[in-house]
Amino acid sequence: MRTLFAVDVQPEFALGEKGCTLYKKLVKLIENKNKRYNRVVLSMYVNKDNTNMQTKVHYFELQHPELHLPKDLETHWHSGYCPLTMPKFGKDEHVDVVGFDTDACVLATAYHLFDNDIDFSILVDGVYSSGGDAMHSHGLAIMFRQFGEVVNIETTVDSLLE
Numbered sequence: 001m002r003t004l005f006a007v008d009v010q011p012e013f014a015l016g017e018k019g020c021t022l023y024k025k026l027v028k029l030i031e032n033k034n035k036r037y038n039r040v041v042l043s044m045y046v047n048k049d050n051t052n053m054q055t056k057v058h059y060f061e062l063q064h065p066e067l068h069l070p071k072d073l074e075t076h077w078h079s080g081y082c083p084l085t086m087p088k089f090g091k092d093e094h095v096d097v098v099g100f101d102t103d104a105c106v107l108a109t110a111y112h113l114f115d116n117d118i119d120f121s122i123l124v125d126g127v128y129s130s131g132g133d134a135m136h137s138h139g140l141a142i143m144f145r146q147f148g149e150v151v152n153i154e155t156t157v158d159s160l161l162e
Helices: 016-031 105-115 133-150 157-161
Strands: 002-007 039-045 074-078 094-100 119-128
Touching: 002 016, 002 105, 016 094, 016 119, 016 157, 039 105, 094 105, 105 119, 105 133, 119 133, 119 157
Parallel strands: 002 039, 002 094, 039 074, 094 119
Antiparallel strands: none
8 A cells, every 4th residue: 555645735835946846746746646646644734822833943824724735635733843643554555755844844754654663755856845955955864864765766756747
């Protein structure tokens, strides 16, 4: 079984030309969910009052995110770096991770999947950071160091859209 785990594919995180281009591709991939994947799971960020994101990081955006994705998808909301109640994945399930931000929520999700012995791949060209190229590169460098071959440079989003 193959699952697409789309982390924070929200227009608010799709900054700059690279972010906007990737966002459009990921929305198309999610909308074509039955073509390549048995299951699509979304992790979506929303800010809540008095969370660490507000009190320690001073992040106040996304009070009511507007979704431009199909409404019938399995969605796990969070107000930190990854959902506290993560989706359940079976032992025969492979999870492809895409989304925003490479250096934050995607990285936190990867740690969670790794620590819970989930079979997963980070699709390198399917992730990006609203912090720009440098933060994206730093996030990837950490993932290559921590997860090795889990960081997939061979499967591309474009090939999944064909």
